[in-house]
Amino acid sequence: MKKKIWIPILVVILAILFVPIPSGAYKDGGTREYSALTYKIVDWNRLTGDSTYDETKVYFFPYNFKSIGDLWYYEEDKVEFGFNATILEINGNSVIVEPHEDEPERSSASQISFGISELPNIDAKVGDFVKVIYTGGIMESYPAQIKAVNWEKAKDVRSAAYTEQWVEKTDENKWTGNYELFSDIRITEIYSNCFFARTVIPFPYEIKLNGKISDEWCVGDQVICTYENTYYDEETHRVEADFTDIEVSTFQLEEGKAYKPVIYLYPEEETEVSVKLDLNGKLTCTYPEYKDGWKVTAAPDGTLTDANGQIYNYLYWEGETNTNYDLSKGFCVKGKDTAKFLEDALEKLGLTRREANEFIVYWLPLMQDNPYNIISFQTDIYTDAAKLSINPYPDTLIRVFMTYQSEDKYVDLPEQQLSTPERNGFTVVEWGGTEIK
16 A cells, blocks of 8 residues: 555656746747756847847756746856947958947947957958857957857948949940849849849849838848949949839749850860850850850950950850759758858869859859758760750860759768869860759
8 A cells, every 4th residue: 555655746846846937038039948946947039139049958957946047057158149330440360340320239349359260361451341159248348359169251231331433434334135034033233332243044143233222121122123324334344323223023033944154264275166066955045155066265364355355255146955963962051051062063173263263153142041052063964955066176175064952951962973074175164053842
């Protein structure tokens, strides 16, 4: 009989020791805690500036008896904060920045210093606008100090005006072409007096649109824009105009269409080169115009000149095919990690930093906000569908064609092996891609 009495008592004691029960809910964004006698679970959902600290943590004895405020002390050093600033000084591995007027950090200090030896190289210079990511607090000194964990060139700087000349506004640069080329665009940077964008359908243009954009629009938004007073610099592919209206664009890239394959030519000496493309499908856009092929004079630095003296950085085409691409091998990459992945992969595939930069600048805005991307680089399937004939024939031919598919969760697939070709003699490089839906 005594044994039967102790069983329920033991169950109660174990429940008190090990079964957590709700013990608190907080108006900090939605944090909740669940307590047992030996441990505490905190489901953090705490607002931290313009973001939320969303983690679930377990605290064992004796930390389970601490208040939520005391426990936050152990977490806040892991919380990332960010602010926009202007670089004032660069001294070796140290940088001093001035937070912009509308940033909360400005109330703590007008100048903030941090180390950059372990941060990415962003080719920063004095006067650049940057976004700085840091953890922990702001140390009271002069200048104030923070522990920066990342930084990048700022893309949304509505508190600052863009003052550099973008395009020289001469009669020669006055745009008389098809305005519809720039109708569907994706916002890449925002300033107080203008914003920058690139076309959704890839053309070799970077566009500056003058005028104040409303707060409802953000970097990455896809919009339709109308504008006037347009100028175009053919050498830099820069466009500048005054925008008059803006609205949401619902344009989507078409599955299976080869977008922005561009072809670079690097002969060892100035050479007349002809390039023909045998596409299993139809060409939808070329630049310069494809007239039974391209004929240009190529210089060793990659500069191309046509018969009219027009200068180009590369040959551009897009087209539609019915090709079935192979995604059975490849990589599943978090959207936020796409830039770093592409930097490493494109180097392995033989692209120079300049070529990889132009690849990433186009594709990254389409991929970085996806939860995951399945990425596979096509080989024979692509080259058989888009055959190149080049005269004189190159010593080295590198063709990189990426297919990607957005996924909501991680997908385990065999990793694709990438090899680095050796660039010798007359080298031709092509890159492009398409989205698989």
